Amino acid sequence: MGPKDKISSPSIDECVSGGSMGGGTPLKKGPWTSAEDSLLVDYVQKHGEGNWNAVQKYSGLSRCGKSCRLRWANHLRPNLKKGAFTPEEEQKIIELHSQMGNKWARMAAHLPGRTDNEIKNYWNTRIKRRLRAGLPLYPSDMCLHPYNENQPGLNASDDFNYDDNHSNELLHGNSFNFPGHMFDGMKVSQGLISYASPLMGFSPGNAIGRQGFGSQNYNFLNPTMNCTKQLQESETLFPHVQDGIASRIPQVEPLSVSDRIPLKVHQPFGFPCDSDPCNKDLAPYGGAVNGSHAHTLLNGNFSAPRPITGSVELELPSLQYPDTDLGSWSASHAPPDPIDTYVQSPSGTMSLQSDVESPRKSGLLEALIYEAQMLGNEKNNLSEKSSSSSVFTPCEAVESAAANICEADYELFHDPISQHTAPISENPFGAAASVESSSQLAPPDPSSWRPDFLLDSSWHVGNTNYHSMFSNTIESLLNADLSAEQKQSPVGPSSKFPKVD
DNA sequence: AACTCGGACAACCGCATTGTT
DNA sequence: AAACAATGCGGTTGTCCGAGT
Incomplete structure (x- = not known):
């Protein structure tokens, strides 16, 4: 460990300001010796x-x-525990993270003998592993932690705060519960953007998360975060969009709260419809942005849905969860394998690279764009060869794209490593089967269905670069999916999926 | 055997928060 | 109230090591 065994530079080491340099002794850095x-x-x-x-x-x-x-x-x-996390601990970490986001210290408080650093490392490693495999992070049967839409004092630091204040608020009404599996069908599509649920509004602001993949920590959105703040953040990243991004995009008629809360409707995508507590927060911005993916895409943090056992249930903040609560919840809801039995979850909602401020930070966005460009080239080639693609309707395009996603999911479900054990009914490629339930909702304007309605010309708002970037990206991806599908399946998307016994 | 890759881990860095003067 | 110090936290980076090729 030679390279790291160094003497810190007093001028840059924050520790210096802590007063430890008073004697002039250079401070050692690097690994500790016994x-x-x-x-x-x-x-x-x-x-x-x-x-x-x-x-x-x-x-x-x-x-x-x-x-x-x-x-x-x-x-x-x-009293520090050494060694690998036990399956129980892993399960608990997952649960805690689904509730807290990247609040490692708080999570550590629930795991005696474990440190925040350990948990963080574990999580990051797991994130990397799962994302590489295209797997979601959370068990399907986690649904969003209750969220109090009326929380008045949320601020930028209230990523997900379990303050007593908020605890109280959470205990008193207006807490939402989200249907389980609401993110079913969402796919971490090899680092590509996610597709918005057709019934979900999908604003540019949403699409531009704060951190997304820019962070090594793959900091997904915490749906409990104040959505106004999230929107503000996204708008900060897109100053030209400040005049009301939500009002500029095709709107999906917001469902009433009573309509939305208990709803679990599978979309043509296989996305169950969810209620989105953020909607009301977005109202001041010109309209509701429906859908979990709104908040999924809005900021860096991310939380999974939690299981729903009733149409509405109030829950304690995590810090008020007795361990037994978590344990029982875990026991009753969690799949047996803490890691490998996940089906689609919000994690599948990959936030689009959000490092607008420094797009080069991660390189992933560039990779995405590059891929899109490549796909675009491929698309052009294909379109020359096949004119049939031009007859696809937007809905078909979406469906096709979804099918493509699902196809990838199918592969994941057959991943010998991941060994998904989720019931087929919960799997993301219940797309066809979900048509029935989706009919419970009048389909909105197909233009609202399209995830690529981001391409809507109304969303220029002055930022042509990003508009163009996203447009090209999304368009390329969608069309690439179409093209690929056409090549593979002449009989339709659903036929691509082998029956799962 | 050499190389690559990914996981695990330790440590650092910068910022935020809290406490003290 | 302001300035400063101490502490906490989350993100990031670097290294080691084992598995696979």
Whole structure:
């Protein structure tokens, strides 16, 4: 570990400002040695935890207080569990993350002996693994944590706050529950954008998440986040869109709350319709943006739906969950395999790369664009060869795209590693089967169905670059899906899927 | 055997929050 | 109230190691 064994530069090390450089002793960085550990343990035994900046003074350690605290908290303090997470712990992490998002410290509080860093590392690794495999993150039977649409004081830091205040609010009415499997059919399509549920409004702002894949942590949206704030953020990223993005896009008639809450309707996509508590928050912005994917795409964090056991149920904030609650919930809802039995979930709603401010940050957006360009080229070639693609209706296009997604899902379901165990009825390619239930809702204007209605010319709003970018991307993807499907299946999307026994 | 890749892990960094003076 | 320090937190990076090729 030579390279990291270095002496920190006092000028850049924040620890310096913590006062540990008073004596002029350069602070060591990099891995800790056992000798240093001993010194730190001795210090804590003598002086207790805290006052970390005094460690250097009293123990002779050439480490900044911050580093000491971290070392102690993550490695030296007693009662730390070492070793791999148990399946139970993994399950709990998943559950907690579905409720809290990337609140590692809070999650750690629910996992005695585990550190936030451990959990974070585990999660990030898992995210990477699952995304690489195109798998969703959460079990299908998690649905959104209750959300209080009337929470007045949410602010930017209230990503998902379990403050007492909010706890109270959560306990009192206006808490929504979301139907399970509401994200069924959504697909983390190899890093491509997700397709909006046909019944869901899909605003440009939604499509432009805050972090998305830009972060290594794949910070998905937390649906409980104040949607106004989310919208504001997205609008911040798109200043030209500030004059009401929601009003500029085709609107889906908002369902009444009573209509929406218990609804679980599979879309032609296989997306169950969900209620979206964010809608009301978006009202000031010119209209409702329906659909879970609105909030899924809005900001960086992400939470999964939680199981619904009734049309509406009130739930405690996670910190008020007794472990037994979680455990029972887990036992009754979670698939046996904490990791590998996930079916489609909100994670499938891949937020479109959102690093508008620094599009180069992750490179994923570029990759997406590049792929889109390639697909576009391919599309052009294909369109020259086959004129039939031009007769596709928008709905067909969507359906086809969905079918393509589902096809990928089918592959995932047959992934010998993932070993999905979800019932077929929950699988994402219940698209055809879901037509029946989808008929319960009058289909909105097909133009609203189209995920690519982002291409609507009304959404220029001055930002032609991004409009063009997204338009090309989405269009290319959709058309590529069409083309691919046409090549593969002359008889229709659904026929592509082998029967699942 | 050499190489690549991905997972696991440790540690750092920067910012936010909280406490103290 | 303001400034500063201490602490906490989340994101990111770097390294090691084992598996696969």
